Amino acid sequence: MSEWWSVVETARRIADGEVTAFRVVEDMLVRITRVDRDLGAYLEIDGDGARTAANEIDRKRKAGEKLGPLAGVPIALKDNLVTKGIVTTAGSKILAGWVPPYEGTAVEKLRAAGAVILGKTNLDEFGMGSSTERSAFKKTKNPWDSSRVPGGSSGGSAAAVAAGLCAASLGTDTGGSIRQPAAFSGVVGIKPTYGRVSRWGVVAFASSLDQVGPLARTVGDAALILQTICGHDPRDATSLDVPVPDFSAALAAGARGLRVGLPKEYFAGELEEHVRAALDRTIAALRDQGAEIVEVSLPHTHLALPAYYIVAPAEASSNLARYDGIRYGLRVEAPDLLTQYSKTRGAGFGPEVKRRIMLGTYALRSGYYDAYYKKAQQIRTLIKRDFDAAFESCDVLLTPTTPTTAFRFGAKATPLDMYLADVFTLSCNLAGLPGMSVPCGLTPEGLPVGAQLLGKPLDEVTLLRAGAAIEAAVGLGDRRPGGFA
Amino acid sequence: MPTLTRKEVEEIALLARLHLESDELERMQSELGVILDHFGTIAAIDATGIPAMTHAVAMDHAGPFVSLGVLRPDEPQPSLPVDEALRGTPKRDGDLIVVPAIIPGAKE
Numbered sequence: 315m316s317e318w319w320s321v322v323e324t325a326r327r328i329a330d331g332e333v334t335a336f337r338v339v340e341d342m343l344v345r346i347t348r349v350d351r352d353l354g355a356y357l358e359i360d361g362d363g364a365r366t367a368a369n370e371i372d373r374k375r376k377a378g379e380k381l382g383p384l385a386g387v388p389i390a391l392k393d394n395l396v397t398k399g400i401v402t403t404a405g406s407k408i409l410a411g412w413v414p415p416y417e418g419t420a421v422e423k424l425r426a427a428g429a430v431i432l433g434k435t436n437l438d439e440f441g442m443g444s445s446t447e448r449s450a451f452k453k454t455k456n457p458w459d460s461s462r463v464p465g466g467s468s469g470g471s472a473a474a475v476a477a478g479l480c481a482a483s484l485g486t487d488t489g490g491s492i493r494q495p496a497a498f499s500g501v502v503g504i505k506p507t508y509g510r511v512s513r514w515g516v517v518a519f520a521s522s523l524d525q526v527g528p529l530a531r532t533v534g535d536a537a538l539i540l541q542t543i544c545g546h547d548p549r550d551a552t553s554l555d556v557p558v559p560d561f562s563a564a565l566a567a568g569a570r571g572l573r574v575g576l577p578k579e580y581f582a583g584e585l586e587e588h589v590r591a592a593l594d595r596t597i598a599a600l601r602d603q604g605a606e607i608v609e610v611s612l613p614h615t616h617l618a619l620p621a622y623y624i625v626a627p628a629e630a631s632s633n634l635a636r637y638d639g640i641r642y643g644l645r646v647e648a649p650d651l652l653t654q655y656s657k658t659r660g661a662g663f664g665p666e667v668k669r670r671i672m673l674g675t676y677a678l679r680s681g682y683y684d685a686y687y688k689k690a691q692q693i694r695t696l697i698k699r700d701f702d703a704a705f706e707s708c709d710v711l712l713t714p715t716t717p718t719t720a721f722r723f724g725a726k727a728t729p730l731d732m733y734l735a736d737v738f739t740l741s742c743n744l745a746g747l748p749g750m751s752v753p754c755g756l757t758p759e760g761l762p763v764g765a766q767l768l769g770k771p772l773d774e775v776t777l778l779r780a781g782a783a784i785e786a787a788v789g790l791g792d793r794r795p796g797g798f799a
Numbered sequence: 800m801p802t803l804t805r806k807e808v809e810e811i812a813l814l815a816r817l818h819l820e821s822d823e824l825e826r827m828q829s830e831l832g833v834i835l836d837h838f839g840t841i842a843a844i845d846a847t848g849i850p851a852m853t854h855a856v857a858m859d860h861a862g863p864f865v866s867l868g869v870l871r872p873d874e875p876q877p878s879l880p881v882d883e884a885l886r887g888t889p890k891r892d893g894d895l896i897v898v899p900a901i902i903p904g905a906k907e
Contacts, residue, residue, distance in 0.1 A: 415883040508855035522854050548871060552856055620838035631815060638816070640898055642887035651899045652816070660818030668817060672808070672827055673834060675815040685842040691851035693841060698852060729830055730837060746855025 317345050317478040318794070321387050321535035324481050325428075328371065328386035335371035335386030339364050339430050342388045346432070346479050349798060354454040355464075355474040357393050359433040360400050364388065367430045384542060385428030390480035392471045393434035394441055395421055395526070396515035400431070404517040405439040405449040405467075408637045408644045408662025418515020419550070420484060420526045420543040427542045432480055435470030439664045440634065441491055441519040443467050444735045447723065448666045456499060457795035458761055462720040465495030468529065472499035475529045477798040482530040482539050486516055488523045489622055490715075490739025493751035496529055497715035497764020500753045500790055502536045502781065503529045507772050508746035509554035512547030520629035521552075523622075523743040533752065533781045537561040540774065556772060564775040569783035570604030572776070575708030579615040580738055586718040588757035592788070593714050596754040596765050599787035600712070600780070610704040610711070614696045615741060621697070622740040623733055624677050624690035630667075631674025637662060669729055698745040701768070710776050713738055715751040715764035738766060748774045752781045754788045762790065802832045 316324065316338050327333050343361050350356050371386045391397065394404040398417040403409045417425075425431065438448035446454045446469025454469045456462040457477040464473040468485025472495035475483050485492040487505035496503025504527045511526040518524065528539035541562065546555040576597065581590075601607050639645035639658030646661050648654035663671070677686035704711065715738060726732040742749035747768055754765040765784055769777040808828045812819050819827060878884075881894050890897040 412887055415879055415886055552854065554856060617841060617844065620841045623834070623838045624841065635816070639889060640896060641885075642889070645889035649899060650903070651901055653818075654899055655816040656813075656818035659816055660820075663817070665823075668819070668823070669827065669830060669834075671815050671817060672811050672831055675811050676831065676835070679811070679814065686839075688851050689841050689844060689846055691853060692846035692849040693844065694852035695849050696846070728833070730834055733834075743855075744852075 316341050319481065320532050321384065321481045321530060321538055324387045325384055329375070329381055331375065335368035335430065336365065338386055339368040339388055339432070342432060342480065349477060350479060352455070352460070353457060353473055353477055353479070353798070354452045355435055355470045355477065355479055356390070356433050357403060357405070357436050357451055357470065358401050360431060363400065364430050364432050367425070371428055371430070382426065382428030383538065384424065387429050387481050388432050389424055389429045390432050390435050390471060390474045390483040391421060392437050392468050392483070392485045394437060394486055394517040395484060396517065397421055397431065397434065400434060402434065402517070403451070404441070405437040405451060406662065406664065406667065407450045408659070410644065412643055416515065419512035419547045421515065423543050423545070424484070429542070435468070435474055435483060437470055438467035439667050440517065440630070441467040441486055441488055442630070442666050442670055444490070444494055444732055445721070445726065446470060446495070448664060450664050453723065456720045457798045458500060459720065460797065462722050462761070463498065465498030465720060467491040467495070469495045471529050472496055472501055472503065475499070475501045475531055476795055478794070482528055482535050484526055484539070484543070485529050486524055486526050487743065488519050489626060489743050490736045492527045492529060493715050493739050493749055493764065493766060494736065496751040497762065497766070498720035500756075500762030500795070501529050501531055502533050502753070503527065503751045504536050504540055504774070504777070505742060505749045506540060506544065506774060507554070507748040509552050510544050510748070510772070510774070512550040512553045514547055514549040518633040520626040521633060522629060523626060533778060533785045534562060534565055537565060537778050559775050561774060561778055564779045565782040567779045568603060569600050569780060572600070572605045572710065572780060573608055573708040574600055574605045574780065575608050575610040575704055575711045577610050577612045577615070577704065577711055577713060579612050580713040584717060585714060589714050589716070589718060589763050592755040592757070592763035593765060596784055596788050597712065600783060603783055603787065605783070608708050610708055612697075612700040612704055612741070614693065614700050617693045618697055618741040618744055619733065619737055621690040621693040622736070622744060623673070624686050625694070625744070627670040627674035628677045628687050629674070631671045631678065634667070634671055666729065694744045697741050701745050701747060705770050710780050711768040712780070713766045713768065715739065715766040719757055719761040719763060742768050747771060748777055750777045750781050752784045753790045754784055756790065756793065760796070803828055803835070
C-alpha cells in the first residue's frame with residue numbers, strides 16, 4: 315500500500331503521524347524481498363541502515379524536532395553514487411566489495427533532508443550502456459515486460475521506481491542514462507543543467523558530461539528530489555554557485571503561453587510508429603492547453619553521436635586510469651608493476667568498458683588528438699550554438715526521448731547498435747543543458763513512451779512546468795506495470 | 800578511414816595498460832574498426848575557427864554562466880584519517896601500500 319505512495323504523500327503522512335517511517339521502510343523492504351529476486355533492480359540492500367534511519371525519523375517526530383522535507387521517504391541510489399559504509403561497485407568487478415570511506419554530496423543532501431536510503435541499484439558497468447545488460451553482476455528486467463530491458467545505464471534505479479520498490483531514486487546521466495531508462499520504464503527522469511548537482515562522490519565516467527538527477531513516478535516528486543540535491547559544493551570545481559529556484563512552485567503554471575519548439579531533425583528519421591503517435595498526442599495536448607508549438611532546427615544534430623562517442627570514451631579512458639590495483643579495488647598480483655596494472659585491468663573491466671577505454675585511448679593518442687578529441691569539442695560548440703539559436707524562438711524543446719520503446723534482451727547485437735539507441739539524448743549532455751523525460755502514454759502493447767523536454771541552461775523550472783502539463787494530459791496516471799502492481 | 804591493424808590494437812592496449820587475451824584483441828580489432836569507420840567521419844568535418852568547448856560550464860570569468868572561482872585558498876583542511884583512507888587497499892604494510900618493484904631485479 316504505502317509502497318505506491320508518492321514522495322510528497324509519504325513525507326506528509328509521516329510528518330502528520332499517520333504512519334511511522336519504520337512501517338514505511340519495513341513494508342518496502344518486505345516488498346523488495348518478494349519482488350526483486352525476479353526483477354533484479356537492486357545490487358545491495360541496506361536493511362539495517364534503512365531501519366536505523368527510519369527509527370531516528372520517528373524518534374525526532376515524537377520529540378517534536380523539525381523534520382526535513384523528505385523525512386522517512388525511502389530512496390534508492392544508483393550504485394555509482396558513493397555511499398559511506400555501503401558497498402559501491404559501479405556495476406564493475408574491479409570495484410566488487412569496495413566499501414567507500416566517504417559519502418557523495420547528493421547522498422549527503424538526501425540524508426540531511428531525512429530520506430531513508432534503501433540500497434544501491436544495478437547499472438551498466440561505470441554507466442556505459444543503454445540497457446543495464448552491461449552490468450558485471452546481474453540483469454534487470456523491465457517491470458512492464460520482463461522480456462525487455464529497463465534501459466540504461468540507470469536501469470536499476472528506473473525499474474525500482476516503476477515497480478514500487480522505492481519512492482524515488484537517483485541516477486546519473488552522461489549521455490541519456492537517466493532519461494532513456496525513465497522513458498523505457500515509464501517514470502520521470504531529470505538530468506539537471508551541468509553544474510547544478512555536485513559530482514563529488516560520483517564514480518567518474520566522463521567528467522564534462524556526468525550529472526546526477528532524480529527518477530520518480532511523478533513530476534512533483536522529481537521536483538522535490540531535485541530541490542534537495544541541487545546547490546553549490548566547493549568540493550566540485552564545476553559546481554555552479556547560483557541560486558536554486560523553488561522547483562515545486564512552477565508545477566501548477568500550466569502550458570498556456572509556453573512556446574514549445576519541435577526540432578525537425580528529431581522527427582525526421584526512423585521513429586517507431588507508436589512513439590510517433592504518442593508524441594503527436596502530446597503535442598496536440600499541449601496545443602489544446604494554450605501552448606504555442608513552433609518548428610525549430612538543430613542542424614548539427616547528426617554530429618552529436620560521433621562527437622559524443624569520441625568525447626565520452628576519451629574522458630573515460632583518462633578517468634578509469636585510476637583503477638590500477640594499487641590503492642583500492644581489485645588487484646591481480648604480478649611480478650612487475652606494468653604487468654600488474656594490465657592484468658588487473660584486463661581481469662576487472664568488462665567488454666564494453668574495455669572497448670571504451672580503447673576507443674578513448676585511440677582518440678587521445680599523440681598525433682590523433684586534433685583530428686578526434688579536439689574536433690569533437692569543436693562540434694560541441696556547434697551543437698551548443700544550435701540550441702542557443704533555437705531558444706531564441708521557443709522556451710523549451712520537445713522530442714521523443716528514444717526512437718523506440720524498450721527493446722528485448724540481446725536485441726542490440728553489436729556495440730554500434732547499442733550506441734545508436736542514444737541518438738536523441740546525447741546532445742543535451744554535450745551542450746550542458748537540462749533535460750527531462752516524462753511518460754506520455756503506453757503503446758497498444760502496454761510499453762511506456764517517453765517525451766523528452768530540453769531547456770535553456772539553468773531553466774529546469776520551465777522543464778518541470780511543461781512536464782507537469784504533459785503528465786496531466788497524457789501521463790500514465792495510476793497505470794502500473796501489471797506484474798508488479 | 801582508419802581500419803586498425805592488429806599491431807595498432809596491441810599498441811593502444813599497451814598505452815591503456817589493458818591486458819587483452821588473443822581472442823579479445825581480434826574482436827577489438829574488428830569492433831573498433833567498425834566504430835571508428837562510423838564515428839571517424841568527424842575527422843573530415845571542417846571546423847576551422849570554431850572554438851573547442853572543453854566544459855559545459857565556463858571555467859573562467861567570461862563564459863555563459865556565472866563565473867567560477869576554481870581555486871580555493873591554499874589552507875590545510877581536515878581529511879580522511881590514513882587508516883580509513885587505506886581500508887580498501889589490496890596490500891598494505893602499516894601506512895604503506897605494497898607494490899611490485901619498479902626497478903627490475905629489486906624486491907617489493
